[in-house]
Amino acid sequence: MGAEQKVLEFNLTSERGIIATMIRDPRLRREVATKHSSAAIGEPKHRVMFRALARMAEENLRWSEATLEDLAGGEDYGGPRYVRELLEEFPEALPNVDFHLARCRLDSTKMRVVNESMPELARLCGDPKASGDQLVAAARRVLAIAEQGKASRRIHTPSMLVDQLYESLRTWRSSTGAHWPTGFPALDRVLTYGLAPGLLSMVAARPRVGKTKFITCLMRNQVALRRGMHVGAWEMHPLSYVMSMVAAEAGVGVTRMVREAKDLTDEERRAIHRVGELLAGDDDAFSIEENPFPYLDKSKDRWDLNGPNLDHFESTVAEQSKTKSLFILDVLMKMIPDRRPDAIAAALIRVRDIALKYKVHICMLHHVNRDGADGRPTLEHLKGAGAIEEDMDIVLALDRPVLRASSARRRKMRDTLDVHLLKQREGVGVFAVRYTYDPDHARLEDEEVVDELELDREDREDAGGAGALD
Numbered sequence: 001m002g003a004e005q006k007v008l009e010f011n012l013t014s015e016r017g018i019i020a021t022m023i024r025d026p027r028l029r030r031e032v033a034t035k036h037s038s039a040a041i042g043e044p045k046h047r048v049m050f051r052a053l054a055r056m057a058e059e060n061l062r063w064s065e066a067t068l069e070d071l072a073g074g075e076d077y078g079g080p081r082y083v084r085e086l087l088e089e090f091p092e093a094l095p096n097v098d099f100h101l102a103r104c105r106l107d108s109t110k111m112r113v114v115n116e117s118m119p120e121l122a123r124l125c126g127d128p129k130a131s132g133d134q135l136v137a138a139a140r141r142v143l144a145i146a147e148q149g150k151a152s153r154r155i156h157t158p159s160m161l162v163d164q165l166y167e168s169l170r171t172w173r174s175s176t177g178a179h180w181p182t183g184f185p186a187l188d189r190v191l192t193y194g195l196a197p198g199l200l201s202m203v204a205a206r207p208r209v210g211k212t213k214f215i216t217c218l219m220r221n222q223v224a225l226r227r228g229m230h231v232g233a234w235e236m237h238p239l240s241y242v243m244s245m246v247a248a249e250a251g252v253g254v255t256r257m258v259r260e261a262k263d264l265t266d267e268e269r270r271a272i273h274r275v276g277e278l279l280a281g282d283d284d285a286f287s288i289e290e291n292p293f294p295y296l297d298k299s300k301d302r303w304d305l306n307g308p309n310l311d312h313f314e315s316t317v318a319e320q321s322k323t324k325s326l327f328i329l330d331v332l333m334k335m336i337p338d339r340r341p342d343a344i345a346a347a348l349i350r351v352r353d354i355a356l357k358y359k360v361h362i363c364m365l366h367h368v369n370r371d372g373a374d375g376r377p378t379l380e381h382l383k384g385a386g387a388i389e390e391d392m393d394i395v396l397a398l399d400r401p402v403l404r405a406s407s408a409r410r411r412k413m414r415d416t417l418d419v420h421l422l423k424q425r426e427g428v429g430v431f432a433v434r435y436t437y438d439p440d441h442a443r444l445e446d447e448e449v450v451d452e453l454e455l456d457r458e459d460r461e462d463a464g465g466a467g468a469l470d
Contacts, residue, residue: 012125014100015046020090021097022053023063023083030057032097040101048077118142180325180361183221184433186447187419191394192427195326197359200352200391202332204366204382205398210417211365212236214398215328216244216442218363222326223285229326230316231288234334235365238288242279244442249275253440284323289316291334305338306347314354321358332364348391368397375404375459379422395423400437401458417444418455 018041022029033054038047052071061067065080077083094100121138124130180195181188193199205211215231219241222229231241247254250271252264257272264272279285296308313335317327329335336347355362366388368381377397379389389395397420402413414436421431432452435444 012043012046013128014094014104015041015043016086017090017094018097018100018104019046019049019053020086021094022050022057023068023087024090025093026057026063028093028097029053032101033057035098036101040104042104045076045078045082048072048075049083052077180227181221181225182218183225184218184419184444184447186433186449187396187421190421190428190431192424193393195361195363197325197361198356199361199393200348200355201361201363201394201396202366202382202388202392203363203396203398204368204377206368206377206403208403209398209400210437210439211398212240212330213244213437213439213442214417214419214444215330215363215365216241217248217444218328219286220245220248223279226285227326228284228324229286229328230320230324231286232291232313232316232327232329232335233288234291234293234329235331238290241288245279246272246275247440248442249278251441254442255440287320287324293334293337306336306343309335309337310347310350313351317354317358317360321360325360327360327362329362329364332366344388345391348388352391376418376420376455377422389423392423393425394421396420397422415439418450 018032022032034057038050038054041047041050049068049072052068055061055071056063056067065083068077068083069080118138121135121142124135124138179188179191179193180197182191182194188194195201203211203214205214212235219229219231223245231238233241243254243257246252247257250268252268252272256264256268292312293309296312299305299308301307320327333339336344338344338347351362351364354360366382368377376399379395381397382388382395399418399420400415401418402410402415405413415438417435417437419433419435421428430452432450432455434448434450436446437444
């Protein structure tokens with residue numbers, strides 16, 4: 001063995017050489033025992049011999065197998081036969097003992113971990129007769145067991161959960177808390193976590209009620225709060241969102257911008273320009289993606305039709321989450337071509353995993369079933385209600401009573417948008433907020449909390465009114 005010898009990780013040859021050298025050379029035995037401890041040795045029986053040989057050096061005892069056995073104190077050191085095997089394997093003292101001991105100290109730490117968690121692999125590493133195939137097979141068995149045990153990483157004991165609670169309280173105390181506001185004051189008072197990362201929320205409504213306008217208002221609020229967001233504009237053109245945001249801020253209706261652009265006053269043009277420059281000045285404020293799914297390769301697995309779309313969505317989140325923490329999907333079902341209940345459930349599990357993995361909040365827009373066209377929307381009216389009700393942390397349903405009212409009452413009513421909190425996992429579970437609705441300017445104004453009993457009375461008055469919308 002030359003000076004250039006390298007110690008392989010988990011290779012016990014060097015440990016055997018060090019022990020054999022301490023047996024053969026009294027000077028090196030004293031030198032090694034003075035500079036190093038048994039902590040540098042990984043194999044248990046080698047540690048027993050190291051300690052015994054160190055005592056031998058300390059007490060100036062001559063080498064003998066009987067003395068080694070006596071100093072081992074009954075601990076397993078491999079026995080006289082193993083000692084003779086070491087001396088036969090290393091007929092001369094090992095050069096560069098300090099170098100090998102320094103390397104062995106690192107290896108010993110690794111070996112202790114292996115001994116504790118992978119005993120079969122550790123035994124084979126210590127067996128000079130073990131073949132490479134045996135080592136590879138043992139390592140593969142360890143990996144297979146680790147793969148099977150992945151689910152156990154999600155198991156939390158009471159002590160772990162209490163520690164997490166204390167850590168969360170410390171974090172919330174030193175910041176704004178766990179609540180991430182929507183920007184709608186009444187909703188923020190009752191939503192326990194708001195749009196916090198790792199959670200899923202849903203905004204559901206019938207067609208024409210105003211899902212996208214509500215989301216546009218939410219976007220304006222988030223821009224004001226300086227929270228980056230990404231919108232999957234899978235049903236509307238991206239320009240529609242920007243036009244609504246500009247209309248709301250500039251006070252120029254969308255209809256006027258589209259149909260009467262040539263008649264805009266100088267003041268209106270300046271207002272539009274001011275808002276446009278404000279939005280264009282921060283590209284991290286939001287991003288809007290057109291529907292990509294018609295252009296993706298279709299899945300060849302008929303049992304995983306949703307897979308390619310979900311893969312694309314995750315890659316988008318992975319990239320955009322560097323600057324965005326809120327993701328809005330308009331609408332969810334554009335991403336899920338396979339509408340079987342179990343396929344929807346599997347897709348939502350994947351979406352939740354993405355929210356947790358990248359620490360983002362995902363807000364999904366969704367349609368109400370046609371049988372929910374009459375009366376206020378409920379959880380049962382959601383398409384795919386079973387899986388959605390189970391997986392959402394927050395469910396908001398939108399309703400415009402004027403669209404359901406009788407023609408006689410409709411003429412007397414102001415156009416309002418009711419936002420119903422149908423579900424949240426912690427906190428208030430039933431709640432409603434009413435806004436004056438101005439769709440042309442994409443504004444929700446005059447926020448007021450509505451008594452559910454009052455809404456029941458309105459529904460009774462509207463019985464037999466407008467009927468289905470679509």
